[in-house]
Amino acid sequence: MTEQGSLQAGNNLDPWYSHYAERAGGLRASEVRALFAVASRPEVVSLAGGMPFVAALPQDLVIGAMDTVMREQGAVALQYGSGQGVPELREQILEVMALEGITANADDVVVTTGSQHALELVSKLFLDPGDVVISEGPSYVTAMVIFKSYQAEVEHVPMDEHGLIPEALREHIARVKASGKTIKFLYTIPSFHNPAGVTLSWERRVEILQIAQENEILVLEDNPYGLLYFDRPAPDAIRSLDEDGVVYLGTFSKTLAPGFRVGWALAPHAIREKLVLANEAAVLSPSSFSQLVISEYLKTADWKGQINTFRGVYHERKNAMISALGEYLPELTWTNPNGGFYVWVTLPERLDSKAMLPRAVKELVAYTPGTAFFADGDGHQNMRLSFCYPTPENIRLGIRRLATVIRGELDLLDTFAGTGSLDALRDGQRFAAPPPNIS
Amino acid sequence: MTEQGSLQAGNNLDPWYSHYAERAGGLRASEVRALFAVASRPEVVSLAGGMPFVAALPQDLVIGAMDTVMREQGAVALQYGSGQGVPELREQILEVMALEGITANADDVVVTTGSQHALELVSKLFLDPGDVVISEGPSYVTAMVIFKSYQAEVEHVPMDEHGLIPEALREHIARVKASGKTIKFLYTIPSFHNPAGVTLSWERRVEILQIAQENEILVLEDNPYGLLYFDRPAPDAIRSLDEDGVVYLGTFSKTLAPGFRVGWALAPHAIREKLVLANEAAVLSPSSFSQLVISEYLKTADWKGQINTFRGVYHERKNAMISALGEYLPELTWTNPNGGFYVWVTLPERLDSKAMLPRAVKELVAYTPGTAFFADGDGHQNMRLSFCYPTPENIRLGIRRLATVIRGELDLLDTFAGTGSLDALRDGQRFAAPPPNIS
Structure with a gap:
């Protein structure tokens, strides 16, 4: 419990100091x-x-979608929904992912409270204390906060201008395995990396997936920025290569607006079933209202434009x-x-x-x-x-x-x-x- | 890992079967x-x-609040917000809680994705494997799902027509302590209990709080139904008696609509700080849009009516x-x-x-x-x-x-x-x- 001392000054004034879980x-x-x-x-x-520049989104598009949802499906929008998310939205999410080469079934999509919550739920499902998560170094801050909150260790693998370096990944995996620790997944942001700004090349996507498969390591592909390319699209998602070994995370926070808190996970079927249970335990169901507004927006607005x-x-x-x-x-x-x-x-x-x-x-x-x-x-x-x-x-x-x-x-x-x-x-x-x- | 076998049939077809965390x-x-x-x-x-009967809520009230929010604060509503929640809404939540005798500071309120997520976050902060949560028997299903998902045990204490029985609570606490296990909190729904329908009397609220204090057990007071009384109000909340030993959970799901997924925790200061960190890790921030719509509704509509x-x-x-x-x-x-x-x-x-x-x-x-x-x-x-x-x-x-x-x-x-x-x-x-x- 000594680690808790560094959480904040003055912890000794907290009467519940000795009651927290170790993970706290x-x-x-x-x-x-x-x-x-x-x-x-x-x-x-x-x-x-x-923060995305939401002022570039015409507010009338959003207001129109809201009004339509409330007038046509108000009672549904205001009610609890399914723990997996609105079926129509899950179908539309397939269209979004198809832009990056992904073929999937809506039944394997779980809508979450931003893709951040998908990260939290996957971590809750997989991480025991002492487990290792491999990630790029540097990596997304709040992913690492989650991994540590489940008492996992983060092992960084370096990148160059083409992204994660396959040879370095092999070395790190071998080293972690030799230490007797368990690698639970490879967490990667292959396109327009946060914070490094680099993109994993197609050849490396193929090779890195192969390394993960050889070592029975699940790939957690976090892709919030993939559609926000400048000169040319990013290579297709790693998930486009393999549906059994990749949990793919997507979000509307960057392509629409973060204020709705709607993201998703696309997961192998058995993992998806557990993700729905974890989602229900955590929030019962993601916001019906937010989901229906986004669904209406996708149906009626020029979202690709x-x-x-x-x-x-x-x-x-x-x-x-x-x-x-x-x-x-x-x-x-x-x-x-x-x-x-x-x-x-x-x-x-x-x-x-x-x-x-x-x-x-x-x-x-x-x-x-x-x-x-x-x-x-x-x-x-x-x-x-x-x-x-x-x-x-x-x-x-x-x-x-x-x-x-x-x-x-x-x-x-x-x-x-x-x-x-x-x-x-x-x-x-x-x-x-x-x-x-x-x- | 044997418990996982009962999660679903066909787990042996799941290639990731051996990879899940024990808590799964x-x-x-x-x-x-x-x-x-x-x-x-x-x-x-x-x-x-x-499911609450949301058809009893005039939809024009909600539509009006949405339009105002989008036209006056659209850029804020669509953006990420604070991990603790919108300050104005936290002030308004104080007014809601005042109806049940609670005096508090908005700085100790954390807005969550429904009060379900507050339950999840408190459990994540406090529960180590093998810990005990005391609750009424029967108790709220999805609270118990959360407790078990953090590998805690639930110890049921019986109720009668006046709610949880203090003498039985003393006996159960003594028995659990004698077994060498750690009690992390008392989870209770004192008003219009789910599923039992009974309400804890005022005298018992005082006595049960005292028992918790004597035994240094945190009280987790879940109060989704308190304002939905029929003939006469429920006694004041347990939190009205003690601000240091109670985490109080409230929600707009039953007094307004669950589709927005907005609830809250009111917590002792040091616990509140950790709750905000846990909330940020889990969802970055609760939905700005949902919070602002509820805030506008509370400001302009006859919410008590x-x-x-x-x-x-x-x-x-x-x-x-x-x-x-x-x-x-x-x-x-x-x-x-x-x-x-x-x-x-x-x-x-x-x-x-x-x-x-x-x-x-x-x-x-x-x-x-x-x-x-x-x-x-x-x-x-x-x-x-x-x-x-x-x-x-x-x-x-x-x-x-x-x-x-x-x-x-x-x-x-x-x-x-x-x-x-x-x-x-x-x-x-x-x-x-x-x-x-x-x-």
């Missing part, structure tokens, strides 16, 4: 979530969050970010994604993105330090920059501010080089003017 | 959920489900059920609830509600057998009858059909008394014409 020790506030408070201050250019609109918006913003990085920070390196929301930046070796963050916020720009995306404390030399939410102008402004911060840090390093006093100086900065909710 | 063995399809399929056939009078409307509807239906029971089945005994959705019926000793169910469905009436509400297989002599959803006329029709079924069973018993062949006969009935999805 794995629940920590993520750095990304804590940043939301900062991002909401209007004077800060936030390149930190992952709307996805094209989103693609255009994000493409322009990505270009603004890449061009500003080239202009203001040519000494750094970064990924240049062909879709999604994120650019992964590598700083000069001497800099520490986490230590630098308070100074950046003071200069009115926020980013997510790379450490948030590693389970093992790695990532100090990286930062994730999001181009999804701010305007192109604000992205340029944010990068310019970031350049000021980075120059300032490098100047400090040059000035104090060899004196050993930089860390003390950094600590002084950090505690002199801590931004709210950043630690 | 605790996830079983509940008898109540399985009955939803039957209840949806129009010719069956279902006294089984717990609407609750009075619901009370009138359910009171009339309860009266229809009690009067039909008196008319058609005077030889049975039942509880006569002063609120909520349920009547708990005790059959003559010779009858078995679970064995009788297929015959009832054949006679076009459905109920929930008492066994669904006990973790230990008890309840064969009981059934839960719901009066919330069917019209008074259909309630009478359903009870009349039920009387036919019960008469038939008793006739059979008389005919075959002493011959020992009744069980064989019953089994024959059960397997000759099994209704869909009932086992």
Whole structure:
């Protein structure tokens, strides 16, 4: 129970301190979530969050769908529904997934409260304490929070510009197996990776699936960004290659709006049955109202055209970010994604993105330090920059501010080089003017 | 892993059979959920489900709230929100809870995806394998499914017409403690109990809280029905007596509509902090759209008047059920609830509600057998009858059909008394014409 001490200060004032389950020790506030408070201050250019730009969605489309649902199916929309989700929506989800090469049966789709909840449910079904989840390094923050909340360990496998490296995956699997631990699944975001911005090539999708099959490892394919490509579509989903070894997660949060909290899992049949039971236990049924509104939207609106609109918006913003990085920070390196929301930046070796963050916020720009995306404390030399939410102008402004911060840090390093006093100086900065909710 | 064998037939065809977490063995399809399929056939009078009668809610009230939310706060409604919930809604929830004597701070409220999800999150935070949850016997089905899914044991304490019996609670606590097991919380539905229909008296609320305090047992007070009283309000909530030892669960599913999936937990501060982390891990944030619509409804509609409307509807239906029971089945005994959705019926000793169910469905009436509400297989002599959803006329029709079924069973018993062949006969009935999805 010692881990719980680090959950928060003042735990000894909690009369229920000794009553929590062991797994509660794995629940920590993520750095990304804590940043939301900062991002909401209007004077800060936030390149930190992952909020989609919902203003690009014509609200009349949504209002029209709501009115139709309430007038035609109001009693159903207001009622409890099936724990698996609305049948018609599950059929429509097949059409969405077909765009990425997936053939499936609606009976194997489970609608969830965002794809986040599908991640939670799959983890609850599979993870015993001490189990290992293999994931890319870096990986999605709140997936790792879930894995740890079920007392699993995350084993990171490195990526290059073509995504997860198959040879490294083989090595890591062999090493984990040799240690006697059980690998429960490979968690992967193959297209427009969060946070790395890279996309797994088709050849590697085939090879990585084969490695997983050889080792009897379930693949958990998380694909929130796949349809938000820029120049050319991502390769087909891993799930398009195999229906028995892949649990595929999708969501309407990025192609429509996150406020409805509707995502889904497509799972092998036996797993799907257990997912429905877990979903019923957790929420009885996902929101009937949200599901019916999305179903009506998909039936009546030009949803593919709307996805094209989103693609255009994000493409322009990505270009603004890449061009500003080239202009203001040519000494750094970064990924240049062909879709999604994120650019992964590598700083000069001497800099520490986490230590630098308070100074950046003071200069009115926020980013997510790379450490948030590693389970093992790695990532100090990286930062994730999001181009999804701010305007192109604000992205340029944010990068310019970031350049000021980075120059300032490098100047400090040059000035104090060899004196050993930089860390003390950094600590002084950090505690002199801590931004709210950043630690 | 042997328990998993009973999860479903054909598990040996599941290639991932050996990969599930141990806790997955605790996830079983509940008898109540399985009955939803039957209840949806129009010719069956279902006294089984717990669906609120949402047709009593004027849809224009909801449509108006939706339109206002979309036109005034569309971008917020469609976006991710806080993991704790919309601040204004949390303030309004204080007003709802004040009706049952609760004084609290909005900072200690966590909005969840129905109060079911609050139950799930509290269980995830507190339950280690082998822990004990004390609850009334009978108790809410899907709470027990959650407790078992975290590998906890449920210890039932009996009730009488004034609710949970304090002396029995003391005895059970002593017995569990003597066995060396850890009691994590007392799960209780003090007002208009599901399924028993009884209400814990004020004196007993005070005494039971005191017993919990003496034994350092957290109280998990689940109160979905409290405001749906008939003749007189229920006593104030247990939470009104103590803010440090009670996690209180509330919901809009019964006072407004379940289709939005909005409930809440009110928790001691340190527990609340962990609940928010668990909520963020599970769903990132509850639906902004649903929360804002409910907030707007509470702000602009006569929500207390609407609750009075619901009370009138359910009171009339309860009266229809009690009067039909008196008319058609005077030889049975039942509880006569002063609120909520349920009547708990005790059959003559010779009858078995679970064995009788297929015959009832054949006679076009459905109920929930008492066994669904006990973790230990008890309840064969009981059934839960719901009066919330069917019209008074259909309630009478359903009870009349039920009387036919019960008469038939008793006739059979008389005919075959002493011959020992009744069980064989019953089994024959059960397997000759099994209704869909009932086992």
